[in-house]
Amino acid sequence: MNNDLKNVYFVACGGSLVDLYNSYYFLKNNSKSISTGWYTANEFVYDFPIQLGKNTLVILCSHSGNTEETVNAAILSRKKGAYAIGLSYNKDSNLFKEVDNSILYEWGDKFKVSRNPMATVLEISVRILNKIEKYQHFKVFLDELDNIDKVVQNAIALVQARAKKFAVNYKDENFFQIIGSGATYGQAYGFAICSLMEMQWINATAIHSGEYFHGPFEVADNESMYVVLESLGRTRSLDERAKLFITSHSKKVEILDAKELGLDLINATVVEYFNPILFYTVLSEYRSQLAIARQHPLEVRRYMGKMSY
Template sequence: MNVHQTVQTIFEQMSGEISEVYLVACGGSLVDMYPSKYFLDSEAKKLVTGMYTANEFVHALPKRLGQNSVVIVCSHGGNTPESVAAAKSAKEKGAYTIGLTHNSEATLLNYSDYVFLYEWGEESDVKNNPMAIIMELTVELLHITEGYAHYQSFQNGLGAINGIINRAKKQVEPRASVFADKYRKEELFYILTSGASYGHAYGFAICSLMEMQWLHAASIHSGEFFHGPFEVTDKETPFILMINEGRTRALDERARTFLNQYAEKVEVIDAKELGIGTIPDEVVEFFNPVLFYSIVCVYREALANVRNHPLETRRYMGKVAY
């Protein structure tokens, strides 16, 4: 079944009594859920949403969790113990579970009422990747439970985003190469953005830089930058600023104005410049993170190449007991 059919079936089986949606995962899979959390917080009037790292979900189950809950669990390999345990816990509480994975033999499937085996890799269409599928699921859940006025605009955005990304990746390749050469010896980066994209500032920090490059990094919300973090700004510290198109753009532009005055090592990735403005205004903000993920992958690959540190290199993950 496709996303629409799956949500329709769940809605009928639950007699229309869907009161909350939980988004549960770890690491990069959790990052992929942030745009959906932002979307539901922004657009839902009644539908409650919660986003949890899987191990916390298992150890601190929300009391609302039950027969009126839909729990979406994502795990790339499908065998992450914490995510599998989260799906199992959700089913034990009577919730409906939707599992997303790239592995057709994943343990997660044993605790998923419905499964999406998503595409992955350079040749895949981003609308078939987990972030877009999860967002499509949450849009459908909102639309079927209480209606969503911009439903068709969102569908139009889904159809357009892959082409936008392919053009943008070619556009940023030269500047990503310059960035990598310029910052190859840096050991610390601060990543700023806002809105639906904030999860990807966090994700770029913990996954791309800390996990894959063994570099120190921290994410900072553009709106919070001026409430403490901006005191570390100097001319020696690198900042990466992702500027959204949509309602929170003003927050990012405020950060850019300050950084242009007081910092020197600033890399700006602007969704508007990269062509996202062809997506309807009423939904464009939800597609910023889909674009940004693909673009920062170009940056991290360029950095890995000049540092001679392959993205797959690990010293702890999957190698020691933890």
């Protein structure tokens, strides 16, 4: 890609789409010249943005590398003249056959998150912005990408007992409300649709902290179950406001505070974009303990990959 880049689109499905939200949020809020969008792959195929074409970069992600909708989105992107980058854990993926550049990312080591797809795409986005607009926090950002693994390692140790207690206390809940804001909203969405609905067959919804007082707070009572993701950065006050109301009206609340979990070790100028990396790993500990307490392995599916749909 060259300095004529005008559009960057992030395209995937499910958990891979969640991995891309942070980078979309970063470019949306920091670039003066780049138009950006975050699309579930099949919608992108059927209703693509009019700007798709020359001077467009499309970043696609599929863990298996064979998600049909994402592969089709890659084919469409190149057909329209865009440059396509594909990320996958599978070196033999179909996605890699349909993109201009392939990135095989690391997976499986929960203590090494700086090379997972979320962090990898975030680094790409930061480098793009710096190349085109000279991003003022570029060096700080790269330095902190080297530091996030240690922060996450400490947080994993910190939440072990809490995650087990959470799982024992709430294993029989049938509906969870996940609250978050800013770049972290993607993790609220991901924990709801992937960790709880897909992996545990529990109904859940993600609610933006800023939207909480525009409808959803009307259902708050002592039987409502909440998980509040309290970020560090400019939208923290939104989370704090929601937390204050929720803890006053419900007895079933789990609060994950990025500051308490050690994210304040990251430079304040860029910390908000590291919230999702931290929360993904911490929430993975929670879902693992929930799976143990409910005797429902994370890998079990009723429909996904079991039938035609």
